[in-house]
Amino acid sequence: MRSIRNIFNSQAKDQGNFFMSISKILRFKPKTLKFYQTAFTHRSMNIKNSKGHIINYERLEFLGDAMLSAVIAHYLYMEVPGGDEGYLTKMRSKVVSREHLNELGKDLNLIELVESKIPKGQFGDNIHGNLFEALVGAIYQDKGYKGCERFIQKIVIEPYVDIEKLEGKVISYKSLLIEWCQKEKKIFDYNVYEDTGNDDVKHFSVKLSIDQKVVAKARATSKKKAEEKASKRAFFAFQNQISKASFI
């Protein structure tokens, strides 16, 4: 039987672990931990507060979704001054698509932190996006709109939002580059390796060679992203030759 003291110690340790994990994801120290605890409490936990209100991440999802939409709206408004209302609406719906939010949640491995009575393997794919929205809601509660904006800028916009790709002008730099190499009979090679370094999150590096010469390097949180980043760099390095080949 655990003594009261042991229970307290164990609670403090759990809280400490949660604080560490959440700080790594946020890349800042949370002020009020309980917002984040709510953001990772699944309805199956069936928790109520002293007023009888059900506590789980679903309400925070609603709040986070609204804040995400607002921040992305402002970003696109500023970034594309020539885009009309229809364009902005379409672009935003691409950034905050269910698929994209699931990808974000998955990359941050949010599911690791969920408190649930349902085995994690039984959740569908949408849990990732839902947790991501709830996390944004918790950040709003903890740090206000400005804090929320900073997080979204760093975690969503900088690594994921590429207006040209969203516009469908470029689907994938990797496929463009490969097509060009094949047309020009050039040999290409993506040398990908794990390279987490001092980062908290797993990272990958890639060296892209064309005709056995390294032409671009990149590093990102997934193999696919690192390859795409390197391809984009190579694409712009070879842009003159590529357009001479009237490839695009």
Add this chain to the structure above:
Amino acid sequence: MRSIRNIFNSQAKDQGNFFMSISKILRFKPKTLKFYQTAFTHRSMNIKNSKGHIINYERLEFLGDAMLSAVIAHYLYMEVPGGDEGYLTKMRSKVVSREHLNELGKDLNLIELVESKIPKGQFGDNIHGNLFEALVGAIYQDKGYKGCERFIQKIVIEPYVDIEKLEGKVISYKSLLIEWCQKEKKIFDYNVYEDTGNDDVKHFSVKLSIDQKVVAKARATSKKKAEEKASKRAFFAFQNQISKASFI
């Protein structure tokens, strides 16, 4: 022929008038007037900036819509701690309904300030809501999220958002009160009169009498709202009697 000097004077005067009008609506002094000028520029003006981007209120509508949704989401989140995600979503859609936004824009008489080549009489009803959204977008640009939140709190939430009414628990306090008076054979009278006082916007006051005794007073920007406000006050003053009559 007007001299350059006269033209400048006349522009300055126009700007001064616009500044006065917009300050009255905002209830604060704008920092950067051009955001508000854009918010009241209709597409028919066909204005482009030096970069060739079309300038009218439609992009600001997109921005304002996003900010309004975010602020209302947070308001409802805090105000109804027992409401789940579905409830919050439904409530928000009532507050930011096209009909409600049109009402807000109309009450603020925003159409007066529109610069357009189309006669104002030819606009449909949605112009009012669109201008309201664009105005919120301009406030965001001028004063940031906090400024936007303050405006929405003062102009939308305080005078218009009544959770009980939105929930459909109470459709109209006036109709409840009248029904009760009729049932109890009480004589009621709404004495409404214009009472703008020192306000910039037209206001109405109402004295509500029951059996020739004034039981509630209220003041608002429309007759309907003043009557509803007074009815609500009377309703709560008589709540005991009303519930004894097992009216609700």
